[in-house]
Amino acid sequence: MNIRHFTFRLLQVYVAVVASGTVSEAARRLHLTQPTVSMQLKRLVEAVGEPLLESRQGRLFPTEAGSELYRASREVLGRFDDFDDYLSALRGGERGRFSIALVNTAQYVLPRLLGPHSQAFPEVEVTVHIGNRRQMLTRFERQEDDLYVFSHPPSLAHAKAGRFLRNPLVAVAPRGHPLAARERIDMSELLGERMLLREPGSATRMLFESWLQEQGLTLGRTLQMASNEAIRVGVASGLGLAVLSEHVLPPEHPDILILPVAGLPIESHWQFIVRSDRRLSHAALGFLRFAAGHLDACVEPRFLSNELEALLAGLERDESLH
Amino acid sequence: MNIRHFTFRLLQVYVAVVASGTVSEAARRLHLTQPTVSMQLKRLVEAVGEPLLESRQGRLFPTEAGSELYRASREVLGRFDDFDDYLSALRGGERGRFSIALVNTAQYVLPRLLGPHSQAFPEVEVTVHIGNRRQMLTRFERQEDDLYVFSHPPSLAHAKAGRFLRNPLVAVAPRGHPLAARERIDMSELLGERMLLREPGSATRMLFESWLQEQGLTLGRTLQMASNEAIRVGVASGLGLAVLSEHVLPPEHPDILILPVAGLPIESHWQFIVRSDRRLSHAALGFLRFAAGHLDACVEPRFLSNELEALLAGLERDESLH
């Protein structure tokens, strides 16, 4: 019984014959001619080496071996239908897995998207990596993830990007700070105080420093802390002032206030970045689709800046060129 | 995903690649060249429409879709291996089903073979039909069974036969019968008494009557009973005398004795009959093989007459001409 003489097609035909009980009827159902089905059957019998059907009362009934082959064929064909379903689910982004890498600051917002997405697609497994900008760039170079979230994309030579959220940087001070009462403050006035800064390699710090440079300002005393949370708590405790993403502040923040510094907030946007030299997993694509459609329901309207449709259009265009 | 582009061979190759983790190694294992395997893989990827493998650290790992295909392939190939095992069992006569039709008298002996056979081959289902010779002939004409047991075969045009057991017919009388003391009796002396006979259509009756005819004798008073048991009990109760198969008598039969009639026992043999125009089921063939080998262990030696090897040789010769 050489397995090479079996084809799925042959099994399909056989199943149709057993199910209908006649060769001609099976041929009709399969949109084949009767001799075609007869031949297939003959080949199958040869391949098995046993009679498979016997004719009684004008109908074909499977023999012992025939019944077992019928069972086997049904199972095998069924298994392939299942596989096909699995593929469809995979393609529809309903199942599968993807990984996403976030810059630290984005971790305050992304769960608002990831949570509902995983409710809607419970079969999709997501891995989230978090680190500062420099670490994310390394992951990006090494192609370790499906999606990346940056505020400023790396070279777009091998990547496509789509903005989805405003990320304003604001100056913050502890409640009761002397400058708090003022209506308008100049950044230069702040620089006399100690500034709490993120580590080098952080996107927030990079943005802040390049803004300062544009303004021709330089930092005075600083204190470096490698965490937005630590800085927020530090500011609240009077350790100094800071420039932070507004997303870092909790909805209610009675112990901290935002200073009305001229030129602030520093505007930036988070974007989803996709490597264009690497095929995007269906699950990741599914997440982007979900984000495009549900972003407005998941984040505060004032931060909205949804340019994901354009990204998706670009991706799907690529997809269609095989 | 057109199922026609999948072949079992393709799946075999794919499984080998996933299992070994490299194309070249799989090629070696399959005794193929590396490009052949590469090509197969390419075709499979096309057929599925998704990438199946990705290379990491110099080894190939299945993607999401690839893993599922691997699972499906293993199951499918496994199912076919099972089917192959099933076929082997069927061919070896270890499983399957057959039916056998016995003339009444043989029912006293055949269980001695059928019992041990079904111990040895518990997966084989046997159906036993019992009736008188005429009924068996009808079943034979209609090709209703795989095996038949007759003492005299029907026309051997469409059948092969093999003797396996002596079936001597003896004259019996109740214990204490006047003729019992005699050393030698003539059948003519018995015919004065009432003879208990089986129904017309019975093999025992047919044999007895044709023997009588040869001897130029005719029956006197008779009484007809359609069962060997009834006749045996009838004789024991003094209802008359009878000529019966010796097999009908229980091992101990204190109330009945065998008369030393000249010319008796009437010798006949039971035979297994197989239609030669109908393919014999493996299970039935298995039973014949079993009978050929174990007959001596299953029946009393004095009845042995095993010519089954010749029958089997004839059958297997046919088998080999397809």
Added chain:
DNA sequence: ATTTTATATAGATAACAATCTATGTAGGGT
């Protein structure tokens, strides 16, 4: 006995599977 219906066989063909050899290319290791 004749017609209808179901199945099998023959002969033909286009497409494809399965395989090879030869050659090109890319990723790791020294």
Added chain:
DNA sequence: ACCCTACATAGATTGTTATCTATATAAAAT
């Protein structure tokens, strides 16, 4: 920079599958 190994592509060949039309045969129905 170079080499080895693994993988991919190209081109060719052989055999098989899948399918058809036309026709013969067997079985059932009238």
